[in-house]
Amino acid sequence: MAVILIFPKSPVYVLPFSAFAGAAIIAVLLLLIARKKSIQPSSLALSGIALGAVCHAGMQYMMVKFPGDVNAALIWLTGSLWGRNWEEVKLLSPWLLVLLPIVCILIPKLDLMSLGDELAQGLGENANRLRFILIFTAVALAGSCVAVVGSIGFIGLLAPHIARRLAGEKAKYLLPASALIGAIILLIADTLGRGIMPPVEIPAGILTAVIGAPYFLYLLKFEARKQ
Template sequence: MMRRRMIVPLLLVLLVIAAIIGIGTGAVFISPREVVEALLGTGTKNQMFIIGQYRLPRVVLGILAGAGLAVSGVILQGMIRNPLASPDVIGITKGAGLAAAIVIFLFPKSPAVLLPLAAFGGAAVVALVLYLYTRRRSVQPSTLALVGIAIGVICQAGIQYFMVKNPGDVNSALLWMAGSLWGRGWEHVLAVLPWLLVFMPLTLLLSRKLDVLSLGDDVAEGLGERVDRLRVLLLITSVALAGACVAVVGSIGFVGLLSPHIARRLVGGQHTLLTPVAALIGALLLVVADSIGRGILPPMEVPVGIMTAIIGAPYFLFLIARERKNSFS
């Protein structure tokens, strides 16, 4: 147990190191020592301007979005008892993306706070469909994934329709669909921060109930839990986290799938420890992926969503193969 609890401070140290390296990575390289000096207010004016106005908010947003998507995945996997459940795999991210695309294309001058609200609504519709479907206890994980993929395809078609109808905004829309931290500033951090401040602590409070829910509906009800009400509350929390994050960073995939699995291998399935560890892993994954995307071909950038897909797609195929093997064994 002591070794497991050391995972959190270790991940915090790795996240700080990754953040410092990420702040320094880009068209203008800044060494880690210069980054620390600039953060402490003793660097050059040029470096302090670059970091304060461009690099630091981008890294902070990557930390927040990575943590939010990871915790959303933890909730879905624990609630549905499905290792393939994550916001992007089962279509929640695409639902949020479609709603956000409607706001971007049809209401381009709308206030920034409207985008997370719209994304939350789109994600909630998809989540409601999946919830009604998964109330049948015989649903297999691979079946749920296929249903989510089908819903995601429908939402993707809607996004492409708006892109065809509004060709003037297609470049920014494509960048947003790929998932990117490019051009993000403090206003985007402030847009997503309130959602995380409310729903991340709520997830920690519900973590023990997730442990009970993982024992099965009958056992949870026998222990006094109102399973249907608990599932609705968990679903709202997961949708709020995923919708808010997607609204500001775009459709970044596999963070919500990868992070809970890595965390579960490190600390086991107890959600009181699994949740913060998954959050740190998600933040670390997104910061590292964004740094790699910026550092491969500077000054050009590879969107962070493409980098996470390169990492996550093989792992997703591995999970599907393992689920099929378990179903036949």
């Protein structure tokens, strides 16, 4: 958002780097929160939502302070595939070509990490180093995608939980299923957004939020029952 509004003449390839920087800052803050005590996934998600609200307030302030290209900023903020073409695919391709092989290499190690740090270290893995690499890769993938299509929320929450119910816990099935389901959710949201009120297009990010928010509440209730 800062690049779009404050430096509108910046080259387009700057966007993924700036989005990665913002994502990395928030990831570090979340890690600091998680290290203070044992924290449940739902609590970590709530912490992320709280930090997101602070960032959202900052973005709204920038739109008021630097209103020059506010239309582009609003489209990016809601998250949409409108106007996206092969140029954005080319912009995203270098990131995917570098990061997806890293994900494929690390898939077997994800199952080890799910057993806990002590057992993973007993089997010869450096848990802290591996966690850092995994988080860095996730942040880089999320940041680069957000730079291209905007902040389409709740896909990262919906897709893994649906995939876990369909594909099970093993990472070699869970990760590809999560990616496929996330893509399907995005395509459905975009298709509905184009077809509900033509010629007006509802941004995909709005529809994913409408679908995702009730599921998030269900997830919180489900975890509370488990506890």
